[in-house]
Amino acid sequence: MFDPPAKLALGLFTGVLFGILLQKGRAAKFHVILGQFLLRDWTVVKIMGTAVAVGAIGVYLLAGLGLASLHIKPFLIGGVILGGALFGCGMAILGYCPGTSVAACGEGSRDAMVGVVGMLAGALAYVALYPGLQPIMESLGDWGEITLPDLFAGTSPWFWIAILVGAGTLLLLINTVKASGPRPANSGIHKEPADVNDSRNSADGRNRRAFVPDR
């Protein structure tokens, strides 16, 4: 029924830190998640990209020193593709993901609390269908616990991490140059064509306005 208390405390402590970070990073907000899926607000990609780059260095460092072991999830092709698409679809409808929806609950968003009830129902539905689903998913192909260095045999994990960090740094640099370059000029132009935007495409204008108020 219970894990040992020390393990529970560790989980709780990790969760508190995770919740603080999700809230402070604005990832627990509907308009940030939808803004990402509408390719307007790149906060989520920035958070996840940095987390993956820093975490990859850290975890492979620990693994290399023999201080941690990897925990790769098996790649069931059907489950990952079908489940992944369903997940993305549900996430856009709800506007929060499993981690950020509980963070949104902590922040006080009432719709996220309803979403959590839906998630419990969804998990239960999967549990009910599990005996029938699992064999089908296994029959669609199972690549096992495979990593990029396994798939491209002979490559070092550090090669892939270097690509990750390199691509991230490049995007960051491009973003910085873009942001620091034409930004002052842009803010002047922005004011006038606001109603032009509205008359051209009302849905577009509405979204843009909904973006501005953060609080």
Added chain:
Amino acid sequence: MRWLVVSAAVLLLWPTMALAESAGAHPGEYSPAAWSPYLVGALIGLLSMTTFYFSNKPLGASTAYARLAGLIGKVLAPRHTESLKYYRDNKPKIDWEVMLVLGAIVGAFLAAWQGGELTGVWLPAKWEARFGAESLPLRLTAALIGGTLMAFGARLAGGCTSGHGISGALQLSVGSWIALLCFFVGGVGTALLMFRI
């Protein structure tokens, strides 16, 4: 050994903090209480690194929902719950993952309270701008259906934004990168249908 891990974590943190300061926050783009996404990302990366060390686990949120559903099932229909194959393979119990999710509620509450961002909003502003001020029933139905689809999808895929998207991707897991791609394709497609058509 622990100090080695902590000092490695600090060493990794330093350059990312510098980056976050130089390129992160554009004044006005974020609410004053929010932190730069790069700083938050770096800290989440360090949190998953230390989780591998201290808890010997990848950081992930979605498993907890199946556990919690099982715990509720155990109270409501104990025989039936115990007979379910999923719960014979994965015992429903209060474990690390469940505590992680409970902790995230507490952490987000504390952070929002500290930053003066606690809300009691039923209808997100962006939803209201699109579907109108009277759309609360639609919003709650959408939240229920969206939550159901998402949790079902997460179990089917074997993870969520944190389990696959962060923990899996940082271990360079092929399945996790494909899952992340599918999350994004499904999400972008659905969001465009909801907000652009």
